Amino acid sequence: MAAVDAGWTVIGVDNFEAKVAQINSGSSPVEDIADAQLQAAIAKGAYKATTDFSKITHASVITICVPTPLDDNREPDISLLRSAVISIAPFVSNEALVISESTSYPGTMREVIIPIVESHKPRDSVTIYFASAPERIDPGNKLWNQKNTPRLVGGINHESQVKAIAFYESICDAAISVSTPEVAEAAKLLENTFRLVNIALVNEFTQLCSASGINVHEVIEAAASKPYGFMPFRPGVGVGGHCIPVDPLYLTWWARQNGRTAAFVESADSINHEMPKYVAQRALAIVDAKVSNPKVLILGVAYKPGISDVRETPASELRNQLKAQGADVAWHDPLVSEWEGSKPVALDWECDVVILAINQPGIHVEKFIAKGIQILDCTNSMKGHAGVTSL
Ligand SMILES: NC(=O)c1ccc[n+]([C@@H]2O[C@H](COP(=O)([O-])OP(=O)(O)OC[C@H]3O[C@@H](n4cnc5c(N)ncnc54)[C@H](O)[C@@H]3O)[C@@H](O)[C@H]2O)c1
Secondary structure: OHHHHOOOOEEEEOOOHHHHHHHHOOOOOOOOOOHHHHHHHHHOOOEEEEOOHHHHHHOOEEEEOOOOOEOOOOOEOOHHHHHHHHHHHHHOOOOOEEEEOOOOOOOHHHHHHHHHHHHHOOOOOOOOEEEEOOOOOOOOOOOOOOOOOOEEEEEOOHHHHHHHHHHHHHHOOOEEEEOOHHHHHHHHHHHHHHHHHHHHHHHHHHHHHHHOOOOHHHHHHHHOOOOOOOOOOOOOOOOOOOOOOOHHHHHHHHHHHOOOOOHHHHHHHHHHHHHHHHHHHHHHHHOOOOOOOOEEEEEOOOOOOOOOOOOOOHHHHHHHHHHHOOOEEEEEOOOOOOEOOEOOOOOOOOOOEEEEOOOOOOOOOHHHHHOOOEEEEOOOOOOOOOOEEEO
16 A cells, blocks of 8 residues: 555455455455555555466566464474465566565575576566565554655665665655665564563563562663663563564574574573463462462453454463463453454453453453452553552
């Protein structure tokens, strides 16, 4: 949509037929894109989705942005990226620019994408340009969006860089040149690893403070009064979504491939993974010890407030941990209608303790307070209320 706004004619190619049909019917599958905006783009002929990769023949710029998850061993799974590139390659025209926006380890453009395109491209496509420009979107963020978030661009050579910068300058307020695709790829991993390790630090600090009866939130506020050299992060149930818990493991894997160990990042990852267990223990400690099968309601199961996305949500491990510790667990989230094969319960579900996991809009905890139900608040949004324990 940013490219449509900039005057480009855009074709969205996806191998998921139902999503293509949904988009072409004018229904946006992306929460930050309104149906009206999508419908207007389709109506003026500026946008169309298709499953037909041969339409790529018409493209002067091809941006790849397919998922780059982890496999069962929690290592990079770039199979979707490989298959997307294989599907694209036979239709890349001469002088086209191929950009990868998918998050991946340094070397993905040079060692994976370029060799596939070069070996499968049409014979008369003599010159192809390549660049990495990792996606930086933050779903649900009302302030920072595709247009006003600066974009890193690393071309494989000077011509690629000039073309890629021109493209991103047309759709973003600022495009920032870096010297190679590897710098852009590594910068993306650093950005998200920075968040992971700082969240882990504050999660560990929370456990230390709690054990000593110190309110960690007051500590964070106090430290944040320092005008330089400190950035506040907040504790929580863990990290979720398809970026922060995933991308740093591309970094740890890449380190191992180079004979190194990213010990600090691995430690941060395991601290965050332990948080749901800690939160479960804290919640059950609130319940009267005589209750043998405590009923626990998790409020908010999306991975962050304001969205319905439950990918990698730490609420999943929280539920497992609560069950493993003998609890009867239910959940409610105004934005999520089904989660891991289960349905939400109504807010009048009788429970012994409520865990406010994320501060999802539309959740009204006051009802539970009025009923005298204890709440473990992992969001620090209910401080000062009777019956509320902060994480
Ligand atoms: N969405 C974000 O918030 C965000 C933010 C920063 C970076 N990223 C990165 O962007 C990339 C894409 O993430 P996403 O959340 O947009 O993914 P997504 O899950 O929304 O998937 C994007 C689309 O790719 C399609 N797809 C998968 N394999 C395909 C193939 N072989 N050919 C054609 N289409 C295919 C899927 O059907 C889907 O519609 C990832 O590398 C992610 O790390 C995403």
